[in-house]
Amino acid sequence: xxxxxxxxxxxxxxxxxxxxxxxxxxxxxxxxxxxxxxxxxxxxxxxxxxxxxxxxxxxxxxxxxxxxxxxxxxxxxxxxxxxxxxxxxxxxxxxxxxxxxxxxxxxxxxxxxxxxxxxxxxxxxxxxxxxxxxxxxxxxxxxxxxxxxxxxxxxxxxxxxxxxxxxxxxxxxxxxxxxxxxxxxxxxxxxxxxxxxxxxxxxxxxxxxxxxxxxxxxxxxxxxxxxxxxxxxxxxxxxxxxxxxxxxxxxxxxxxxxxxxxxxxxxxxxxxxx
Amino acid sequence: xxxxxxxxxxxxxxxxxxxxxxxxxxxxxxxxxxxxxxxxxxxxxxxxxxxxxxxxxxxxxxxxxxxxxxxxxxxxxxxxxxxxxxxxxxxxxxxxxxxxxxxxxxxxxxxxxxxxxxxxxxxxxxxxxxxxxxxxxxxxxxxxxxxxxxxxxxxxxxxxxxxxxxxxxxxxxxxxxxxxxxxxxxxxxxxxxxxxxxxxxxxxxxxxxxxxxxxxxxxxxxxxxxxxxxxxxxxxxxxx
Numbered sequence: 001x002x003x004x005x006x007x008x009x010x011x012x013x014x015x016x017x018x019x020x021x022x023x024x025x026x027x028x029x030x031x032x033x034x035x036x037x038x039x040x041x042x043x044x045x046x047x048x049x050x051x052x053x054x055x056x057x058x059x060x061x062x063x064x065x066x067x068x069x070x071x072x073x074x075x076x077x078x079x080x081x082x083x084x085x086x087x088x089x090x091x092x093x094x095x096x097x098x099x100x101x102x103x104x105x106x107x108x109x110x111x112x113x114x115x116x117x118x119x120x121x122x123x124x125x126x127x128x129x130x131x132x133x134x135x136x137x138x139x140x141x142x143x144x145x146x147x148x149x150x151x152x153x154x155x156x157x158x159x160x161x162x163x164x165x166x167x168x169x170x171x172x173x174x175x176x177x178x179x180x181x182x183x184x185x186x187x188x189x190x191x192x193x194x195x196x197x198x199x200x201x202x203x204x205x206x207x208x209x210x211x212x213x214x215x216x217x218x219x220x221x222x223x224x225x226x227x228x229x230x231x232x233x234x235x236x237x238x239x240x241x242x243x244x245x246x247x248x249x250x251x252x253x254x255x256x257x258x259x260x261x262x263x264x265x266x267x268x269x270x271x272x273x274x
Numbered sequence: 275x276x277x278x279x280x281x282x283x284x285x286x287x288x289x290x291x292x293x294x295x296x297x298x299x300x301x302x303x304x305x306x307x308x309x310x311x312x313x314x315x316x317x318x319x320x321x322x323x324x325x326x327x328x329x330x331x332x333x334x335x336x337x338x339x340x341x342x343x344x345x346x347x348x349x350x351x352x353x354x355x356x357x358x359x360x361x362x363x364x365x366x367x368x369x370x371x372x373x374x375x376x377x378x379x380x381x382x383x384x385x386x387x388x389x390x391x392x393x394x395x396x397x398x399x400x401x402x403x404x405x406x407x408x409x410x411x412x413x414x415x416x417x418x419x420x421x422x423x424x425x426x427x428x429x430x431x432x433x434x435x436x437x438x439x440x441x442x443x444x445x446x447x448x449x450x451x452x453x454x455x456x457x458x459x460x461x462x463x464x465x466x467x468x469x470x471x472x473x474x475x476x477x478x479x480x481x482x483x484x485x486x487x488x489x490x491x492x493x494x495x496x497x498x499x500x501x502x503x504x505x506x507x508x509x510x511x512x513x514x
Contacts, residue, residue, distance in 0.1 A: 169316070169428065172316055172317075173334055173338065175319050175320070176316075176319050176324060177328065177334050178333075178335050178338070179333070179335055180335050209435075212435075216432035216435075217430075218432040218433065218436065220435035220436055222437075222438060222439050222440060223440055225439030225441065226440030226441030226442070226443075226444060227440075227441075232448070240444070241441070241445050244445040244449050244452075248449055248453050248455075248456065251453075251456060252455055255460065256456070256459045256460065256463065256464075259460065259464040260463060263464065265390045265391060266386075266390050268390060268391070269389060269392070270390075272390075
């Protein structure tokens with residue numbers, strides 16, 4: 001009896017304390033964010049850095065409806081010190097500083113990311129996820145939503161790699177909103193992407209069959225006999241597709257021409273006899 | 275010789291498509307239309323048409339399911355036809371060779387063209403199947419082989435990679451997307467002309483619906499077959 005009472009008392013006190021702290025935190029965050037927004041909601045607020053004009057505008061509504069909208073600005077911008085800011089940083093330095101802030105909450109992901117090719121070439125969290133309007137991955141307007149991924153990756157990976165994907169069944173299906181067809185990350189992974197030359201990569205010669213088999217059932221070695229991300233070309237790995245395409249194009253043109261000529265001759269005959 | 279009047283010939287019907295032919299044809303064309311509509315949306319995914327059709331189906335994944343349903347129905351119609359031929363052959367203890375190409379078809383082709391160009395007064399006399407109908411029949415065989423074969427390969431790449439390298443699967447997709455255009459153009463230009471817009475049949479031949487063709491049309495389109503059928507009935511054909 002005594003125990004039950006004590007636990008209930010403890011629980012109630014704990015709950016009250018938690019709620020009080022949470023509301024206090026929310027109020028503090030709101031006040032701080034309001035202070036930042038007082039200047040940064042000005043669409044013309046900008047600075048010239050490294051010869052480039054950098055906008056310092058933050059859309060308050062977009063930020064507040066983003067996944068991080070309840071956090072104070074300094075949760076990520078921990079380098080900010082006082083108003084006006086005593087020691088502001090911009091460009092790459094800012095990206096790196098903010099990426100470090102991401103680690104405060106997303107530790108496991110940043111560990112995973114640190115071994116990736118993207119980390120080693122200096123890609124930061126914000127390059128893919130955006131900054132002030134980050135949304136959940138399953139939100140259709142998120143930069144990393146499945147149907148937006150090809151555009152996102154194409155910011156750096158242009159040319160044949162993205163063209164061949166858009167021409168592929170996977171790409172066409174995803175462009176029309178498929179929830180099942182493969183996007184870039186289905187095969188390449190997300191935070192731990194490695195180059196295909198790395199044996200640990202999902203798309204290395206050893207791992208590719210297993211990666212295809214995620215959806216296509218069987219991890220046969222034949223998955224590696226032929227290249228992904230090739231477009232039709234008369235020479236090289238695109239040649240079988242190129243000649244198949246050409247064969248059917250000419251077969252179609254030839255056949256339909258003959259059939260149309262035949263129809264026209266019959267119609268001419270009918271007209272003549274009429 | 276008793277000459278029958280035009281009215282009598284218009285009234286009298288011969289069965290051209292039996293119930294099996296008609297069911298096979300209905301399965302074939304309904305699945306064809308479904309496959310063409312959904313397939314074009316996949317091929318031309320950037321078009322406004324693709325967006326509209328995807329919406330009608332409530333999303334890409336269900337539209338793609340519909341494409342696969344169409345594929346199953348079309349392959350089933352093909353299996354039905356082959357089974358029908360097999361049962362027919364066993365039942366009748368003979369194989370019908372009426373649809374096989376013969377040298378006469380080549381002669382008929384040239385005679386038909388000459389007739390329409392006004393170089394001869396004599397229209398070719400077709401038997402059970404004219405060369406055009408034989409062409410259509412074998413074109414479907416070719417189409418089913420290419421579309422069904424490449425379609426199954428890209429539908430089941432997991433199984434296909436047991437036997438084929440990856441590049442063959444990619445090539446199968448090219449074949450699927452391009453042979454589809456040949457099939458669609460052939461059906462909507464050539465076949466629609468032959469059975470709908472041809473002045474002889476306009477607005478349409480009813481063979482697919484009730485399987486029947488009038489003696490009048492038989493006389494024009496399949497006179498050799500008509501004479502044979504009449505002789506089998508113990509009647510005296512009008513001429514020939």
